[in-house]
Amino acid sequence: SVNIVAFGNERDGFSEDNQQPSLIWSYLGRSALISRIDSSLSASHVGSPVFTEYQACVFGNVRLVVHDCPVWDIFASDWYTSCRLIGGADIIVIKYSVNDKTSFQELKDGYVPMVKKALNHCSVPVIISAIGARKSGVPCTCPLCTSDRRSCVTTSEGVQLAKELGATYLELHTLNDFYIQKYFGGVLEYFMIQSLNQKSSEKMKKKKKIQKSHRVQPPQLEQPEKMPILKGEASHYNTDLHNLLCGCQCADVAFYPEDLSTVVEAHKVILCSVSPLFMLLFGVKSPTDIPDTSIVQMARSLFAVEAGAASPPAPHGAPPCILPVRVVVKDSVFCSCLPDILHFIYSGAFQWERLEEDIKKKLKDLEKTEQVLEKVKCILKTPGKLNPVKDCRSYQIKQLYNTSLRLFFNTPVLADVIFKIQGATVPAHRAVLVARCEVMAAMFNGNYLEANSVLVPVYGVSKDTFLSFLEYLYTDSCCPASILQAMSLLICAEMYQVMRLQHICELYIITQLQSMPSRELASTGLSIVSLLKKAKFHNSDCLSTWLLHFIATNYLIFSQKPEFQELSVEERNFVEMHRWPSHLYLKQLADYRNYIHSQKCHCTVM
Template sequence: MQNVKLVVVGDGGVGKSCMLIAYTTNCFPGEYVPTVFDNYSANVMVDGKAINLGLWDTAGQEDYDRLRPLSYPQTDVFCVCYSVERRASLDNIRHKWLPEIKHFCPDVPVVIVACKTDLNYTEGRKRDVIRSEDGRALANELKTAFAETSALTQHGLKECFDGAIRLGLGNVSSVKTKSIFSRKSKKKNEQTIFPPVMPPAGKAPWMEIESSTFADNWYKTLQNPKFHDVTFLVEGTRRLHAHRVVICSASKFFGKVLSSTLPCSNPQLLELNHIDSFSREDLNAGKVQGICSVYDTGSSYGLDTTIEISADIKAKTFVRVLEFLYTGSPNVPEDADETEIKELKRLAGIFQLYYLSTICDNILNEEDFLNPSIGSYINDETGAKMKELFMNQEVYSDVVFVVEGTQIYAQKVILSTRNEVMAAMFLGSFMESAQDKITTVNIPHASRENFMSLLDYTYTDHAPLEESEDLVGMMSLADENGLTRLVNLCELYISKEVDRACQNRIERSEIDVVGLLNTAHMLNAKQLVTFCLHFIATNYNAFSKRQEFCKLTGIDRKHVDEHRWPPLDYLQQVEEYEKQMSKRGEKCVLM
């Protein structure tokens, strides 16, 4: 079996590691982990030959310009990568990467590799990406091979590496007659000196995201219907309380029933999903299947709309319908017989609940393992519709927040369902829990942007964090409200922002990772603390030159010193290697 050493270089964040992982595992990595230096190995067949392919990944930041060339000795072929979404990464091939390779390994073949080519087919991105012709033209100019790849879709990966291996095989025999710098040795009898082996830097810690509690939150509210404003009258006497914000968001049918009571000032709500509402006359005349009558009453929470359900519908089955509307899944017991399931499917048809009918079919066909994914999709749809219809809408709001002088409208039932801090405020003994028609709450220490993102998460279970300009402030607000899952999401997005900010050079990056570490401690963001400590320790040399490094104290400083990379003993070996090379009069590989 022949050995081929392939080294991958290029700017930070262009997709080098993703390309290697996707090639060796046939899977796209779920999270981006910044590379310092790493090695992979793969046994492959090319042109009928068994090849042991050694894959060497490198860091592209300028901070590693001194250490990176230690990976170059005995390289058979280089892959120089750029991202089709970053013009600078293509320009740097001409100005940085090819000169560096030619300086140390002038005779080693090179393949210029375009990464993330799937973006060429993404709507809205086609005008922004680098054309294939531009990459090919540069390769022709520099007299190198050219390949296009997508780690996400696997497109071009095999062709790229097969081509690189062929180039490397053609270079193997000639390399054996040269020194480790691909140059003729000046002293034939001298023993070849190899650079010290670089120890692995380790992977960045994995960010765990707390599972969604959206369905569980709403199930508890259905069981304890605080702030209810809808009552279903079933079997003549059974009263099941519910909430307009959920019923209208989860069901077009019941949205049409309830929209007959909506104020005319909100045309969007009046014409739910662009469908005319049922008239009150038709509802009370029995012209709408499943409904006997609809009328308004009062409750301790204010106006309450009563919907009387047809007599042929049992309360036991209708409860399953409500569970579906609130959680995306009817809580059907495992011992439910076929008759119960078919009756629930009949109600799904009456109330035009297509996905509930599908769930029933899956249960009858013993394919209920498909239902959780349906439930997740339904909850996403319900949350999105809830935001569209009710978030920051004065109609049916019972609380107004004042943030930076701006009024923001919301509903207590949504806030108390999804946020325990808000629940304590509106259901406890606080002044805000008074049963006034509208409760005003001042929010003094949050920006409007962050508070709107908090509401977005509360209503939909998602937050537009990729658009946020103040992720740390967002994380602080999430922590104040006890939203641990949102804190986790902020930690993840902040870690990605650190990666992006340090793609070119860590030492001169504008982001203060040490300050971020101290903030993470204050907010009890444990995963972000772990990430920052790893990032600082793994890039010790670069951070030790930054002004804020002295702010590392106590246990944090101890951790960073103990886990510093590269370790001191390796750097000492590098210095000894440099001295020996200098004595021989050969140009050292260190720049």
């Protein structure tokens, strides 16, 4: 059905022709079945029907219901009925006479806002019909005369009213067949068809929704369990080297004042890694290799190497064949500050403010403090590069060792130990090894054969893996080329108890496996079960737990591989318990597929 609500009076209120047929009645004509229903609030309008209901059939079998309210006062007073009618309307028609300016003004100022409020943003089409031919009489200009009520409503005023409501504006000069049936009727029937199409569409959607609610729904695939999170370990690179200085292990250089009253021990490889001056001092470079003459002059004026002189006993941990180099510090003030300077260097050389404060407290002389600090800046110069300590307050050398110690990785320069592995030799420096690896510290400082040997054999690991391991000790970083190489490096790290390197390898393996697409994971020759067993054997609990979850999450892929049978009973039970998709989902999916392909779901015609 289509419900139409019409408001307003198309007759001129001052016209004597009250027998003029209404717009709605004229449209319906003889095909309408009319029944009059007076509102309960029409007592003050006796003899004038308030709401008139028309019923008819249009388009053959479509029921048309029209409620016509020609009196606007009742629209306002019987607000509940008016809102109910507007709420159930498919089309709204507002009528007025072009020759009744007063009624139009009341409609515009008082009733149109009420209609907009009742619509409440509903998308109901509205037709505004301006009815009648404008009379040419000129209204009286007397302010006390009421004859100006017969002023005409202009077309622009009607169009403006239609814009306020978003309505369609029509002018019907007379209620003849053309204006009623073709003009007004054509627009009205267009909106009727639109309303019927919308209702049909909503009915189909509702029907489909009901059918869908009664139909068996496909099972919902739950999300896989969250994988265990592996947390990385913070670097303790600078702390390791600082502890090396504090422990005086494997020291191979001793600084003395000119009176030989005190001694400060250090390590040549650490000092040479931060300063070309120390490279010159310990014979790593010649004066011709250093273009900055100020560094050469500083080395000669500040230090004197006495390698051939008598020296105190070798520092604890050094082989008997390796004697420490004795260096005399010619500047007594600088020598008194040397322990603080070495702590600054071994701690990463970026705590310049702390060094400055320590020297100020020790010397208690601003001029001497500035002289010592200037010498420190000269010592830490980098030839051919930007001077990193030109303004040490604003520039921090936070990457001192991991960039400079790389210069001495896998080189015989200053090396005091040689590893023999797979028929090849790899030179290294005891100071770095002892500082970075507790196992090697015990090996070189304890009652072991390696403590007094320069040549140390290595078993159970390949040369490439051991080189990667040493590279991490020197630079605090590693970059495995593959998952298998990372696993080999993890085994080596576990062998020497370097836990942070072990965590780095674990994270690398996990990252690489997570980035593999399913197709590559199914076709790869890499055995995840083999990785799992190695991780368990070498006490990598975090990685082994993660790999079990990884196998369970990719159950459909790994269950088809032969290696799946190599899992232990305990591992198999864990995977089955945490598998994705679960047994329950697969059973529900099979039941749903059987339902879809059952005869009940087939078309009865087919």
